[in-house]
Amino acid sequence: MSEPARHSGLGAHRQPGRAERPTGGRHPVRRAGLRLAAACAAALTFFTAAPAGALPAGGNPRPAADSTASAEYPVVLSIESLAPQVAVPNGTVTITGHVTNAGKSALKGAHAAVRKPYSGKPLDRRSDLANVAGRTTPIGTDGVELDSPQYALPELNPGQTLPYTLSVAVNDLGLSSSGVYELAVDAWGSTADNSHDRALGIARSFLPYNPGGAEAQPTKVATLWPLVHAPVLAAQTVADTGDQSTSVLRDDSLAAEFAPGGRLYELVDTGSKLPGLTWVIDPDLVDAAFAMAKPYRVQNPGTESAGKPARDDNTVPGTGTAAATAWLDKLRAAVAKPDSQVVALPYADPDLASIAHNGADLPGMSTALNKAATAGRLTVEGRLSVDTRSDVAWPYQGYVDQRITGLAQQAGSGLVLANGASMPEPDSLNYTPSAVRPIGNGQSAVVADETVSGLFQQDLSSAKDQTDATQRFLAETFAITHEQPQNQRGLLVMPSRELSVNTAKVLANALQAAAGKWIAPTKLDGVAQSSPDPKANTGVPAAADYPTQARASELSAADLSGTDRIQYDLDTLMRVLTLPQRVRGPFNAAMARSLSTEWRTRAPAGGAYRQGVKMYLQELTKAVQVPPKRVVTLAGDTGQLQVSVRNDLTQTVTNLKLVLTSTQPNRLRVSKEEELVLPASQSATLRFQAEAHNNGPVNMTAQLWTTGPNPRAYGEAQTFRVEVTSVTNGVLYVFAGAGLLLLLAALRFMRQRKRRDGRPHEDGDQPVGDAPQADGGAVAEPEADGADGTPGDSGSDGSGPADDSAGDGPAQTPRGSSPDGRDRAASDEKVGP
Numbered sequence: 001m002s003e004p005a006r007h008s009g010l011g012a013h014r015q016p017g018r019a020e021r022p023t024g025g026r027h028p029v030r031r032a033g034l035r036l037a038a039a040c041a042a043a044l045t046f047f048t049a050a051p052a053g054a055l056p057a058g059g060n061p062r063p064a065a066d067s068t069a070s071a072e073y074p075v076v077l078s079i080e081s082l083a084p085q086v087a088v089p090n091g092t093v094t095i096t097g098h099v100t101n102a103g104k105s106a107l108k109g110a111h112a113a114v115r116k117p118y119s120g121k122p123l124d125r126r127s128d129l130a131n132v133a134g135r136t137t138p139i140g141t142d143g144v145e146l147d148s149p150q151y152a153l154p155e156l157n158p159g160q161t162l163p164y165t166l167s168v169a170v171n172d173l174g175l176s177s178s179g180v181y182e183l184a185v186d187a188w189g190s191t192a193d194n195s196h197d198r199a200l201g202i203a204r205s206f207l208p209y210n211p212g213g214a215e216a217q218p219t220k221v222a223t224l225w226p227l228v229h230a231p232v233l234a235a236q237t238v239a240d241t242g243d244q245s246t247s248v249l250r251d252d253s254l255a256a257e258f259a260p261g262g263r264l265y266e267l268v269d270t271g272s273k274l275p276g277l278t279w280v281i282d283p284d285l286v287d288a289a290f291a292m293a294k295p296y297r298v299q300n301p302g303t304e305s306a307g308k309p310a311r312d313d314n315t316v317p318g319t320g321t322a323a324a325t326a327w328l329d330k331l332r333a334a335v336a337k338p339d340s341q342v343v344a345l346p347y348a349d350p351d352l353a354s355i356a357h358n359g360a361d362l363p364g365m366s367t368a369l370n371k372a373a374t375a376g377r378l379t380v381e382g383r384l385s386v387d388t389r390s391d392v393a394w395p396y397q398g399y400v401d402q403r404i405t406g407l408a409q410q411a412g413s414g415l416v417l418a419n420g421a422s423m424p425e426p427d428s429l430n431y432t433p434s435a436v437r438p439i440g441n442g443q444s445a446v447v448a449d450e451t452v453s454g455l456f457q458q459d460l461s462s463a464k465d466q467t468d469a470t471q472r473f474l475a476e477t478f479a480i481t482h483e484q485p486q487n488q489r490g491l492l493v494m495p496s497r498e499l500s501v502n503t504a505k506v507l508a509n510a511l512q513a514a515a516g517k518w519i520a521p522t523k524l525d526g527v528a529q530s531s532p533d534p535k536a537n538t539g540v541p542a543a544a545d546y547p548t549q550a551r552a553s554e555l556s557a558a559d560l561s562g563t564d565r566i567q568y569d570l571d572t573l574m575r576v577l578t579l580p581q582r583v584r585g586p587f588n589a590a591m592a593r594s595l596s597t598e599w600r601t602r603a604p605a606g607g608a609y610r611q612g613v614k615m616y617l618q619e620l621t622k623a624v625q626v627p628p629k630r631v632v633t634l635a636g637d638t639g640q641l642q643v644s645v646r647n648d649l650t651q652t653v654t655n656l657k658l659v660l661t662s663t664q665p666n667r668l669r670v671s672k673e674e675e676l677v678l679p680a681s682q683s684a685t686l687r688f689q690a691e692a693h694n695n696g697p698v699n700m701t702a703q704l705w706t707t708g709p710n711p712r713a714y715g716e717a718q719t720f721r722v723e724v725t726s727v728t729n730g731v732l733y734v735f736a737g738a739g740l741l742l743l744l745a746a747l748r749f750m751r752q753r754k755r756r757d758g759r760p761h762e763d764g765d766q767p768v769g770d771a772p773q774a775d776g777g778a779v780a781e782p783e784a785d786g787a788d789g790t791p792g793d794s795g796s797d798g799s800g801p802a803d804d805s806a807g808d809g810p811a812q813t814p815r816g817s818s819p820d821g822r823d824r825a826a827s828d829e830k831v832g833p
Contacts (some may be wrong), residue, residue, distance in 0.1 A: 001167070005742055025104030051337045066384030073137050075101025075187040075201030075660075077112065082183070085474060085513050087209045091170045095185060097203060099153060100161040110159030110189025110200060113150040115143035115167045122179020122209070122805035126432070126451070126479050129206065129661035132182050133472065138199040142184045147619060153187065165309040175209045179482070180475040183207040205467065206475035216485035218520040218547060219477060222435075222446070222527040223493040223511060224343075224417070225271045225504075227264065227331075227800055228282040229254065230602055231348055231593035231609060235586045235616050236310035238297055239650065245582075248310040250609065252298045254288060255320025270508050272334035274589060279334070280394065283379035283592060284348040286331075290383050294326035305608040307615020328383070335386050341523035344388040346372035346411070348592035351555055354397045354629040355595065357543065364567035369411040372592045389525070391415060396597050397457075399420065399550050401543045409443050415528055416443065419496060421547075423537050427587060431483040433533035435492040436678040446528050447536075448494035452476050456495035460503045469503075473510040479519040490527030491519075497597065553600045559610065564593045566614055572714060575623055575706045579651045587617065621715055623648040624678070626658070626702045629720035634668075640687045641670060641722065643702050647678040653676075655708055660688050661701045668698040668722060675707060694726040703783040717724050 078097045086333040087093055095114065101107055118141045123129055135142070151167045156162070166185065171229050175181055186202040232254055236755045237245035257264040264285075271277050297315035308314060335342050350372050359365050377390035393408035398419030408416055416439070423445065425433060432449065439445045478493065495507060515521055532538075570587050575581045599606025624647050632641060641660065659673040671689040678684055692698075700722050704714040 010278050033171045040159065052692075052736055070137075071103070073199070073201045074101060074105075074191060075107070075239070076100045076102045077185055077201050077203035078464045079183075079185060079188060079203045079205045080467055081645050082205060082467060082471060083205065085208075085470060086089040086517070087170045087173075087175065087207050088636070089170060089211045092167055093170060093183070093207065094165065094167045094184070095164065096165045097185065098161050098163050099155040099156070099187060101158055103193075104158055104194040106158065107153055107156040107187075107200070108192055108195070108563035109197075110153040110156075110187055110191045111150045112153060112164055112166070112185060112187050114173075115184040115186055116146050116172070116174050117181040117183070118143040119178045122175075122177060122181055123206075123475070124179060124479070124482070128481075129180065129472070129475050129479060130451075132206070133205060134437055138186055138202040140562045142182065142186070142202060142204070145186065145188065148172075153189065161517075170209075173207075176207060178211055180206055180208050180478050186675075193424050196333065206471045207752070208474050208478045216481050216518060217488035218518055219481045220522045220530070221275075221477065221493060221511070221519045222276070222278055222490065222522050222524045223507070224280050224495060224524070225267070225274075225277050225496050226280045226495070226499055227267060227285060228280075228345075228349055228497055228598060229257065229264065229285045229288070230283055230598040230605060231289060231596050232286075233288050233589065233593070234282065234299060234304075234310070235590035237586060238310050238312075238315070245671070247294070247296045248315060249298045249318060250304045250612075251298060251301075252318055252320060255318065255323055256291060258289065258292075262323075263501055265323075265330075266500060267504055268327065268331050268334055270501075270504050271335075272330070273708075274508055274511060274521065275337075275515070276526070278343060278524040280343045280345060280392075281335075281380055281384075282347075282349045282374040283383075284589070284596075286328075286383045287379055287589070288326045289328050289331075292318060292320045293328060295321065301605055305611040305615065307609065307612050307617075307619055309616070309619060310319045332384050332386070332589055335384055338801075339523070341525060342384070343392045343524065344390045344620065345392075345394065346390075346592070347375040347589065348372065348595065349394075349597045350592055350595040351597040351600065352393055352408055352411075353399065353404050353546070353550070354396075355560060355618055356401075356407040357546070357551065357554060358554075358557040359408060359564070360403065362564040363559060364727050365560065365563040366410055368405075368563075368567065368591055368595065368716055369407070371588060372595075373412050375589070375592070392417060394497075396553075396600055397497075397550060398453075399547055400445070401541050401546045403543045404546075405439060405443060405445075405540050407439060411645075413801045414443055416445045417492070418445045418447045419494065420447050420453070422541055422545075423447050423539070424450075425508040425537050425640045426535075429535055431487075432480045432489065432491070433536035434489040435527050436490060437538045439538055444528065444532075445540075445779050446492050446524065448492040449476075449480075452491065453494040455728035456493070456499070456507050458496065459500040460506045466502070466506045469506050470510045470513070473507075474514055477514055477519050488710070489533070490530050492520075492524075492527055498601070505601070544666065553603070555595065555599065555606070555740075559607070560595070562614065563591060563610060566594070566610075566617060567591055569617055569621065572706065572712050573617070575708070575712070576624065576653045576655050577649075577651060580653055582651065583620065587613070613674060620649070624653050624704070625715050626704065626718040627703075628718055631721045631723055632700075633723045633725065634690055634692055635725050637692050639690055639692075641690050642685050642687050644683055644685045645676060645678060645704070646683040648681060650680050652677065652679050653705055656714060657707050657711075658686050659703050659705055661703065661726050663699040663701070663720075667694045667696070668692050668700075668724060670700075690722075695724050698722045698724060 019544075077099055079095060079492060080097045081095070083094045084091065095365040099112055101814065123132065134358075146168065149168060151164050151166060154162075173181070174185075182204060183203055183206065184204045188197070189200060190197055191200070200481040232249045232251060234247045234248045234250050238248060239245050253262070256262050259265060271279065296318040297310065298318050299310065301313050303314055334340070347367060350369060355365050355369070373390060376470045377388055380386070380388050391412055391414045393405075393411070393413035393415070394417045395404050395408075397416055400416060405416055423437075433446065435446050437445055437447065437755045452473060455473055460466045460469055477491070480489070492505070493505060509519060511519070570583075570591070574584060577583060592784065594606075594610045594613055596606070599609070625645070627646055629643070629646055643658060643660065645656075645658060654677045656678070657673045660670045662668045669691050674686045674688065676684055676686065698721070699719060701717050701719050703717040705711045708713055
């Protein structure tokens, strides 16, 4: 065979033409009585016509048409079931579907019939399958009509549809040997506006014929079975007694998904019945289920992005505890099967492609990916009690390029799951090679077959789509196995990440129909550890070749840099907490969730989640702050400035210092920074020695800093104004005037002594003109209030505070007895954790 193994689904074919009439047999168009007799003899089931849009007897909506109607071919047919799906000698194949008049005039004398495959030879090559699947109108190579069975169509008016059933003997199809054959049903007749007898429309499917005989090595098929969901766990928790806390979810959507009939429940239930399955699990989903298995709370709608601490008044109790508990038990039993494998994705399934293209230069991204990989393995193994493989990277839709594989390798992924569209086979290769291949630097890729995997990338909700996917899967895998019957190869089936219930059941049905015949279900390792084909393509495309459509949905550079900034701010907060474990775990997990691949199809929800994490971290950081000031008065050339620091967290903070900075140090200079340890839910006042050289206002900045190596600014700086009054230059004038008066008094005293010839004054040594000093010493001035009305922010009277705790170090006043009036009046609400 000379056949390239790359298949896109649409191939070249003949120009559409009128279907050939059979030769050597009866004319397919006969009198209505003969047609009806033949139909009855062939066990044709008759249904009455129904108006367009009406539901058939089964209650399901009419599925999409197999082809597009036109003026020449006004009838649209569909094939919605084949039973059995694989033909055997001497058997019967029953076909059901719908016939629809999509034209503008009524059908006249029309019938539906099965076509005998063209030349009776199988479609040996995959390109033959692609050519058949790509046809839209009847052509001669679709075969010739069988005389029986035929279904006489009533006069269908435009828009009318009706179901049909045709049962045909396998021996009548003329199948010559084992292989895959086209199975077509057409409509033949005339219309009210064109009496010419002609083909009016056609529907096609594939029918494998497996009579036995020549043995072939079955193809090893590894199927990914993804269990993922958009992140729902919030960074907030509600504190309980002791060290326990209650988890908080953004919404309660998982409660329905875990319950019978829900997507995740049905995926586990369906997958548990399949051998050799590879479960691909997002650890964050397992964590969410584990959290829901205990009492939990759910944020009120509209509060997800506000970032406010979770409390009873902005959350409601969750409803999915029983469902989550049962689902976890069901999942543990399913993944424990000895012929199954579990792949643990990095925690929350970070978007490798987005990071590689838009955030690879951000310092926190590689750290976040490494943490996510470690946390992913530990979470799945711990929660499910199963061994996992955690060195597997699965980029969005399997599209890879050199940046993506490089980033995956940096994160410790030695195996990459790739889409065949990214690594197509060379045209010179006339068979489908094994899926595994080396891609350099000790890294390997398992490349999913593009055509086979593409069948399960959408929700197969209609019966027609389900039958099309099943029969095409059987046809493709049969052809792959028999391309080189003695060369066993490995195939990877990669369905959509968000595998739907309908699609999962179709995939399971297709696997079961072919298993033990021409495929052998196996784990991912069964394919990944096989010998690679030296002729297979091992070249990873450049970043410029990444699909434009996939790039359009990536997380932006702004999204990623914002998340990276969250990591920096989180590290800063960790430096000052005495119980950092209360915050580190929830926020590290929230960081990974902010990067989730699931936000690709939920961009608004992803933005709201990242905003909520950012705002909540800001709330925690602002809980330790310098309360706002406006104006502080400093009376004198020296004194002390008093600044408060408040801690509204529920744990002690340490490794902090407060630094006051003057914008004009030549006019007002303050002492060095002061370190502090501040207990939970308390305030402290720090006193800084100040020295002023000029009167007037001076702007001052109060900034908290972390201590230790590489100190960082903590929180926002507070600016205020210091009003300096009665500084040294005015005082000097007073002293200078007093000195002059004393000098003049002394001169007068000397002159008087000379006049008295040295005789003493009768009043003794009292200075002339000086009255006796009153008892009691200096008069004390009241402590001036600051301009904002807070006693204690007024600076100093020049001699320091009256209490004995002043000194040169910080005086920390507990909350409620602070000299800062605002501290006493502050809200009693505390910020967790």
